[in-house]
Amino acid sequence: MARKQCPSKFYCHECGCELNDKNSRKSSHSISGRGFLCVECENNFFSRLEETEGRHIALFHAAASLDFPLIPLLLDGTEFDTCDEPYFCYINRLAESGEDRIGDKVLGFADGVTSLTGLFGKNLSHSDFAARIAKEKEKICGTKEQRLKWGQLPIYKGLPMSAELYNELDRLYAIREGAYKGQDLNSQQVATLIKVAKNDAIYDHLMRSGLAKLATEIQKSTSQLLADENMRPKDKKPVEELRIDALVLALEEEGLMENGDLLPYDELIKVLRDRFIKSPKYEYSLDVADQLILSVINSMRQNGDLPPIQELPSELAADDEYGEFEPEETEREKENKRYLGITKVNIVDDKKGEEE
Secondary structure, eight states, X not given: OOOOOOOSOOBOTTTOOBOOTTTSOXXXXXXXXXXXXXXXXXXXXXXXXXXXXXXXXXXXXXXXHHTOOOOGGGGTTSOTXXXXXXXXXXXXXXXXXXXXXXXXXXXXXXXXXXXXXXXXXXXXXXXXXXXXXXXXXXXXXXXXXXXXXXXXXXXXXXXXXXXHHHHHHHHHHHHHXXXXXXXXXXXXXXXXXXXXXXXXXXXXHHHHTTOHHHHHHHHHHHHHHHHHTXXXXXXXXXOOOOOHHHHHHHHHHTTSEETTEEOOHHHHHHHHHHHHXXXXXXXXXXXXXXXXXXXXXXXXXXXXXXXXXXXXXXXXXXXXXXXOSBSSOOHHHHHHHHHXXXXXXXXXXXXXXXXX
């Protein structure tokens, strides 16, 4: 079966304009990665709905049709009820709040409020979002960052999320994380520490409630979580004892020390290079470095409203002190320079006024 080819350009289904970053919204559920209408046509679509069912229900149906999350609480404190462009009022607020995405994932209608009766009552008797906004404000606690990190559902029976619990979880996580100070934790290890911090909070809750047996089970669960990721203290690899005399002896054998003293800097660099660098690092001539330096200097001069220079002063030219460049231009380098229309950099000695 032939594979479908994805077109490189996409167009608004209503007005036909080409969709781009400036005139359309991103979407996770379309082949184009965008909505099927430009934002102007989305606004027109909303306006047609508004004429027949009012702006609040129209916003619900627009969110369902155009696939963006409906979050009434975002309209708290806005002029949605009275402004001339209510659709733009909402989608701009949605984008500014960051509630339209989680990381790189663009959210859709299913990620917001999806129940008409939940918004407007069983008999659809509410004419706006006021009741829903008030209800949501009562439930909100913690910062946005805390809600994203810890979630909003109860972490255990009898432990609903609250501002106090969010802060306690932050504290418990910081304690656990402190044991790995100086280490870069990967995403799986971070997720494990989040689960462990929740377990620590549950353990404290059970102990306060006199349920020591259940608390012990939670403690075992915590140990298993850490064991699965080799994050227990006893899982750490032992560090071999460092003997100074052994270190000095090893450095002397490598030619980096003499009579217990490190070599002078220049000699040390030469030994390191001769012993550990077996071939030139760069597969092109020194002129490439000079081309780069000249370009940087001319960019700076252009920014300062100065004319460009055509020759590179010798004190600014690169010095191949350690033989890291090819001695002559490679054929590929010559070909690239011909293609770019550039010639070898001319280096001059400003003090003598002579070409080097």
